[in-house]
Amino acid sequence: MSNKQLPTGTRDEFGTIAMVKEQVTQTIQTNLKNRGFQKIITPLLEYRDVFKPLAKQTYQPYQLIDEHGDTLVLRPDMTLPVARVMSATGIDTPVKWYYSGDIFRVKRRLSGSYNQVTQAGLEIIGYASLKAEWECLITASEICQQLAIPDLTIELSDAQFVAKVLNVLPINDLMQQNLKTALFAKDLTHYAKLIQPLKNDRFYPFLEAWPWLFGDFEAVLQQLTTLPQQPALQNIIGDLKKTKNFLQQHFPTLTVTLDLSVESPQEYYTGMVFKAYSQAANDYLFSGGRYDQLLSNFQQTIQPAVGLAFDIDAIVAQQALQQPPVKTLIYFEPEQWADAQALQANIPNSSLCLTDSSKAAQRIAEQQAAKLIDLTERQA
Numbered sequence: 001m002s003n004k005q006l007p008t009g010t011r012d013e014f015g016t017i018a019m020v021k022e023q024v025t026q027t028i029q030t031n032l033k034n035r036g037f038q039k040i041i042t043p044l045l046e047y048r049d050v051f052k053p054l055a056k057q058t059y060q061p062y063q064l065i066d067e068h069g070d071t072l073v074l075r076p077d078m079t080l081p082v083a084r085v086m087s088a089t090g091i092d093t094p095v096k097w098y099y100s101g102d103i104f105r106v107k108r109r110l111s112g113s114y115n116q117v118t119q120a121g122l123e124i125i126g127y128a129s130l131k132a133e134w135e136c137l138i139t140a141s142e143i144c145q146q147l148a149i150p151d152l153t154i155e156l157s158d159a160q161f162v163a164k165v166l167n168v169l170p171i172n173d174l175m176q177q178n179l180k181t182a183l184f185a186k187d188l189t190h191y192a193k194l195i196q197p198l199k200n201d202r203f204y205p206f207l208e209a210w211p212w213l214f215g216d217f218e219a220v221l222q223q224l225t226t227l228p229q230q231p232a233l234q235n236i237i238g239d240l241k242k243t244k245n246f247l248q249q250h251f252p253t254l255t256v257t258l259d260l261s262v263e264s265p266q267e268y269y270t271g272m273v274f275k276a277y278s279q280a281a282n283d284y285l286f287s288g289g290r291y292d293q294l295l296s297n298f299q300q301t302i303q304p305a306v307g308l309a310f311d312i313d314a315i316v317a318q319q320a321l322q323q324p325p326v327k328t329l330i331y332f333e334p335e336q337w338a339d340a341q342a343l344q345a346n347i348p349n350s351s352l353c354l355t356d357s358s359k360a361a362q363r364i365a366e367q368q369a370a371k372l373i374d375l376t377e378r379q380a
C-alpha cells in the first residue's frame with residue numbers, strides 16, 4: 001500500500017477537466033434554479049437502511065461503522081436521501097428540488113468504470129400528472145441543448161410494462177422470473193425455449209416479437225400490433241406515445257426511441273423511465289423516471305414523484321475540450337497590488353505572479369510558456 005496511490009475507481013481532477021466539470025454543473029444548477037426548483041443538500045454519509053430500496057445486485061455501497069456500531073454508507077444514490085428528508089420533515093408538497101454531488105458505487109475491480117460519480121439532479125414531488133414527466137424531460141433537453149450536446153437521443157420505457165405482461169400470462173412466479181431474466185439478458189435461445197409452452201396463447205405472437213421491441217419509436221409501435229388489447233398495457237403505450245409527440249414538438253431534432261424489453265434502471269421506478277444518450281458518450285447522460293411508491297411525507301402519506309439525474313462525468317467526457325487561452329502572469333510590487341488585481345480580472349487565464357523579483361517571474365513564465373506582464377517596467 002502506498003500513500004501516493006488512489007483507491008480503485010477514484011481519480012483526481014484538475015486543469016481543463018475540472019474547469020469544464022464546474023461549468024457543466026453550474027449550467028445545470030442555474031437552469032433548475034431559474035425554473036423554480038429549490039436547492040437541497042444532503043450528507044455524503046447516511047444510515048445503510050436509507051438505501052434499502054436499491055437492488056443489491058445493482059449497487060454495492062461503501063460501508064463504515066459509526067461510534068455506536070451502526071452501519072453507515074457513502075451514498076450510492078441521491079433520490080433516496082431526498083425521500084428520507086421528505087418523510088422526516090414537514091415540508092409541504094408539491095415541491096421541486098435540485099441538487100448536485102458525488103455518489104459512490106462499488107463496481108467490479110476491473111470494470112474500468114469509476115466508483116465515484118458526480119451527479120446533478122432534480123426531483124418533482126407531489127404531482128401525479130404526466131406533466132411532471134414532461135417538465136423533467138423538457139428541462140433536461142433544454143439543458144442538453146445549452147450544453148451543446150449533439151445528437152441527443154432519449155430512450156423511453158416503462159418500469160411496469162414487463163411485469164404487467166407477465167402477470168396476464170398463464171404461468172407461475174418461477175416461470176415469470178425465468179422469462180424476465182432471459183428477456184433482459186437477451187438470451188434468445190433460452191427465451192425461445194421458455195415461450196414454447198405458450199404456443200397457443202393469444203400473447204404468443206407478441207412474445208415472439210418482444211425481445212426485438214426496442215429502437216426506432218415508430219418501428220416498435222408497428223411491431224406492437226401483435227399485443228392483445230389490455231387496458232393497463234394500452235395506457236402505458238398511450239402515455240409513451242403522447243410523451244414522444246410532445247418532446248418531438250418541442251425539440252424537432254431530438255431522437256426519441258422506445259424500449260419495451262429493458263430492465264428498469266432502478267427498482268424504485270413505478271412508471272415511465274427515461275435515459276438519454278449521445279453518440280459521443282459511452283455512458284448515459286441522464287437517467288430518471290417516476291417513483292410513486294417510494295416516498296411519503298411527514299404524515300406518512302405516499303407521494304407521487306418523478307425525477308432524473310445527469311451523469312456529469314459522462315457529459316464532461318463528451319464535451320469538446322477547448323484549449324484554454326494562453327496563460328498570462330502579472331508581476332508587480334506590493335504597492336501595485338490594486339492595479340495588478342484590476343488587470344488580472346480583465347485577462348482570461350491570467351494570475352498574479354508572487355515572486356520577489358522580476359527575474360524569478362521571467363523564469364516561471366518561461367517554464368510555463370506563459371506571457372509575462374511586468375508592472376514594475378510600466379511604472380519606470
Ligand SMILES: N[C@@H](Cc1c[nH]c[nH+]1)C(=O)O
Nearest residue numbers: 079287288289307308309
Ligand atoms: N437516482 C437515479 C436518478 C433519479 C433521480 N430521480 C429519479 N431518478 C439514479 O441515480 O439513477
